[in-house]
Amino acid sequence: MAAAIKNVTVIGGGLMGSGIAQVAAQTGHRVTVVEVNENAIEKAKNGIQNSLQRVAKKLYKDKPADAETFVKETLSRLHTSLDLKDAVKDTDLVVEAIVENLDLKHKLFSTIDSVAPNHTIFASNTSSLSIQDIASVTKRKDRFGGLHFFNPVPVMKLLEVIRIPETSDETYEKMTAWGKALGKTTITCKDTPGFVVNRLLVPLLAEAVRMLERGDATARDIDTAMKLGASHPMGPFELADYVGNDTTKFILDGWHQKYPDVELFKPIPLLTKLVEEGKLGLKTGEGFYKYDKGTK
Numbered sequence: 256m257a258a259a260i261k262n263v264t265v266i267g268g269g270l271m272g273s274g275i276a277q278v279a280a281q282t283g284h285r286v287t288v289v290e291v292n293e294n295a296i297e298k299a300k301n302g303i304q305n306s307l308q309r310v311a312k313k314l315y316k317d318k319p320a321d322a323e324t325f326v327k328e329t330l331s332r333l334h335t336s337l338d339l340k341d342a343v344k345d346t347d348l349v350v351e352a353i354v355e356n357l358d359l360k361h362k363l364f365s366t367i368d369s370v371a372p373n374h375t376i377f378a379s380n381t382s383s384l385s386i387q388d389i390a391s392v393t394k395r396k397d398r399f400g401g402l403h404f405f406n407p408v409p410v411m412k413l414l415e416v417i418r419i420p421e422t423s424d425e426t427y428e429k430m431t432a433w434g435k436a437l438g439k440t441t442i443t444c445k446d447t448p449g450f451v452v453n454r455l456l457v458p459l460l461a462e463a464v465r466m467l468e469r470g471d472a473t474a475r476d477i478d479t480a481m482k483l484g485a486s487h488p489m490g491p492f493e494l495a496d497y498v499g500n501d502t503t504k505f506i507l508d509g510w511h512q513k514y515p516d517v518e519l520f521k522p523i524p525l526l527t528k529l530v531e532e533g534k535l536g537l538k539t540g541e542g543f544y545k546y547d548k549g550t551k
């Protein structure tokens with residue numbers, strides 16, 4: 256059995272990277288988070304500390320001393336860096352969680368490919384890009400895969416482990432074992448657009464918008480239907496507003512560009528209009544629904 260992953264480098268300390276780093280540190284790994292400037296590092300650190308306090312309160316309800324020890328010990332395993340090359344020189348696994356842009360991801364992976372140790376596994380947390388496309392700039396495709404987490408990472412139980420044809424069994428097994436060590440339930444998926452969850456969810460949102468556009472039913476009725484008729488915890492429009500209409504459009508546009516013949520991925524005028532009007536959902540106070548200011 257190959258040596259387990261102990262040292263982890265998370266590149267990008269935004270929404271997802273912070274969560275991944277936190278959970279990895281909580282479960283005993285030594286973690287380095289790489290960011291682009293001091294501001295971003297501060298933001299990531301604060302976010303992780305606040306989230307850790309919440310986790311500690313839950314885990315150690317009536318034991319404040321234990322809660323404090325837990326936070327302290329977790330933080331002692333967490334490091335930050337602005338020096339990308341230095342941050343990967345002694346790592347077992349790199350998890351990339353930078354912005355969803357293929358050129359930037361290429362630049363990043365080609366930079367670290369020549370400096371990371373030979374055994375280091377590279378993984379991307381991309382939601383909508385192809386792992387094969389991202390891996391194409393490296394010389395370690397056998398040590399490359401996807402580790403797709405869900406937001407918020409400390410809460411969501413699922414981890415999608417993505418294999419490209421070149422991913423070796425050893426790499427796949429190490430990635431899966433690491434996911435389990437983080438307390439996640441792992442599933443395996445090929446490198447297909449959206450993997451499992453987003454490949455089913457994004458077209459569901461798209462079809463719901465198309466229904467609304469045709470006037471088949473109101474947004475409220477479609478949401479009620481899916482909650483009461485299919486036991487979904489949120490209706491498609493509630494979910495679209497939560498995810499952000501810009502994000503849904505961005506994912507659909509990327510897939511449409513790559514697979515122009517797939518009907519489900521084609522642009523939807525109503526979604527385009529909402530995005531153009533700045534009605535992105537919960538984060539802007541209006542999407543398919545209106546929200547009180549300060550909801551988020």
Ligand code: NAI
Binds near residue numbers: 272363380381406
């Ligand atoms: P975010 O915008 O919150 O964070 C991205 C972070 O990366 C920023 O803090 C930025 O400063 C940093 N960054 C950018 N370029 C960098 C570089 N060259 N080196 C180091 N840091 C760099 O984005 P978010 O939402 O965390 O998404 C990150 C990735 O995770 C994307 O690929 C996205 O598709 C994926 N993802 C997002 C999910 C979500 O619900 N937001 C869910 C699952 C995956």
